[in-house]
Amino acid sequence: MALAIVLLIAATLRLWRLEDNGFGTAYYAAGVRSMLQGLGLFFYNAFDPAGFISLDKPPVAFWIQTAFAGLLGYSGWAIHLPQALAGIVSVWLIHRLVRRAFGVPAGLAAALLLALSPIAVAADRSNNTDSWLVLFLLLAAMLALRGRGLALAASMVLLGIAFNVKMMAALVCGPALLAAWLLTTTLDWRRRLGWMAASGAALIVVSLSWAAAFDLTPKDRRPYAGSSHDNSMLELIVMHNALERFVRPE
Numbered sequence: 001m002a003l004a005i006v007l008l009i010a011a012t013l014r015l016w017r018l019e020d021n022g023f024g025t026a027y028y029a030a031g032v033r034s035m036l037q038g039l040g041l042f043f044y045n046a047f048d049p050a051g052f053i054s055l056d057k058p059p060v061a062f063w064i065q066t067a068f069a070g071l072l073g074y075s076g077w078a079i080h081l082p083q084a085l086a087g088i089v090s091v092w093l094i095h096r097l098v099r100r101a102f103g104v105p106a107g108l109a110a111a112l113l114l115a116l117s118p119i120a121v122a123a124d125r126s127n128n129t130d131s132w133l134v135l136f137l138l139l140a141a142m143l144a145l146r147g148r149g150l151a152l153a154a155s156m157v158l159l160g161i162a163f164n165v166k167m168m169a170a171l172v173c174g175p176a177l178l179a180a181w182l183l184t185t186t187l188d189w190r191r192r193l194g195w196m197a198a199s200g201a202a203l204i205v206v207s208l209s210w211a212a213a214f215d216l217t218p219k220d221r222r223p224y225a226g227s228s229h230d231n232s233m234l235e236l237i238v239m240h241n242a243l244e245r246f247v248r249p250e
Contacts, residue, residue, distance in 0.1 A: 002108050003092075003095055003108065003111065006091065006095070006108060006111045006112050006115055007088060007091060007092060007111075007115075009112070009115050009116070010087065010088050010091040010111075010114075010115035011084075011088050013115065013116070013121045014084040014087050014088060014121060014124045014125055015084050018077055018080050018081065018084060018125060019075070019076060019077040019080075021076060021080055021125055021126065022076045023076040023079070023127070024076060024079070024080060024126045024127035024128070025126065025127055025128060027047070027055070028055065028057075028062065028065075028079075028127045028128070029076070029079060029127060030047060030048070031045065031046065031047045031055045031062055032062055032065045032066050032069055032074070032079050032127075033049075033069075033074055034046045034047060034048050034049045034051075035062065035063075035066045036066055036069060036070055036074060037049050038051075040222075042063065042066060043059075044214060044217075044222050044223050045057075045058070045059040045062060045223075046223045047223070047226060048223075051222070051223050052223055052224060053223050053224045053225075053226045054214075054222075054223040054224065054225055054226045054233075055226055056225075056226040056227035056228075056236060056240060056241070057129060057166065057167070057241075058163070058164040058165060058166070058167055058210060058211070059164065059210060060132065060161060060164045060165045061083075061129035061131075061132040061133075061165050061166075062129075064082045064132065065078075065079045065082055065083075065127060068081055068082050076127075079127045080125060080126065080127055082131075082132075083123070083124050083125070083126060083127065083128070083131035083132070084124050084125060084131075086124065086131040086132050086134070086135045087120060087121075087123070087124030087131050087134075087135075088124075089135055090114065090120075090131070090134050090135050090138055091111050091114050091115045092111070093135070093138040093139065093142065094107075094110050094111055094114050094138060095107045095108065095110060095111035096142065097110075097138065097141060097142060097145070098110040098111075100145070101145075120134075129165050129166050130166070132162075132165045133162055133165045133166045133169060133170060136158050136159075136161050136162035136165060136170070137158075137159070137162050137170065137173050139158050140155040140156075140158035140159045140162065140173070140177055141155075141173075141176075141177060141180065143155035143158065144177040144178070144180045144181040144184075145180050145181070145184050146184070147181060147184035147185035147186060147187075148185070149185075149187060149191060149192075149194075149195035149198075150195075151181070152178075152181045152185075152195050152196070152199045153195065153198055153199045153202050155177055155181070155199070156177075156199040156200065156202045156203035156206075157202050157203070157206050159171070159173070159174060159177060159203055159206075159207075160202065160203050160204075160205070160206025160207040160209075161206060163203075163206070163207040164206075164207065164210055166241075167236075167237050167241040167242065168237065168241055168242040168245075168246065169241075171207075174203075178196070208234075210233075211233040211234055211236075211237060212234075214233040215232055215233050215234055219231055227240045228240060
């Protein structure tokens with residue numbers, strides 16, 4: 001009953017008059033509208049209908065927004081709705097995670113704090129990508145805490161999907177996920193190392209699959225990689241969405 005009340009609070013704060021936010025960040029909303037106009041534009045995360053330039057973020061969150069807009073019609077409400085739903089699910093997930101480790105009262109407190117957190121509510125009522133980043137990271141944490149070899153591999157797959165939501169911001173959580181798995185697993189060290197190697201390979205493949213496909217496409221058949229200097233999605237990953245954000249320039 002208490003969890004239901006927390007989830008109701010989370011849903012109310014995220015869904016009430018959601019349409020009042022208009023189209024949110026116009027840059028992202030324009031990309032969703034463009035991606036509705038063709039599979040090629042959809043796959044390459046195109047900003048404009050001509051497919052001249054791509055958004056400067058990876059595509060997963062915008063693919064989800066485009067799917068909702070395709071089903072419900074293109075509107076601000078339709079492109080904000082998936083983030084609101086992701087935020088509600090995240091409240092439920094953090095309750096499960098904390099309850100398992102610290103008990104029911106702690107789980108409810110954690111869920112309530114996330115439900116009420118102003119920055120979380122604001123992000124979940126927008127068309128930014130942070131809501132999906134949080135959701136995929138929480139799912140990855142749930143799997144890592146199972147301590148099984150296959151669970152670690154699945155956790156790294158989800159971390160790779162999170163990478164395709166917000167690139168290097170997702171990988172900041174990688175060491176914590178690995179530490180959680182190491183603390184909960186009962187496997188011997190030989191099997192641990194084997195699963196860690198396999199999971200690392202899965203993380204690399206999933207993380208870089210879309211960027212590699214983008215860069216391997218001839219440049220005259222795809223959009224220019226937005227915010228990159230060399231028309232390369234891999235360069236965007238390393239520079240604009242990593243070093244230029246995490247390292248202070250001289």
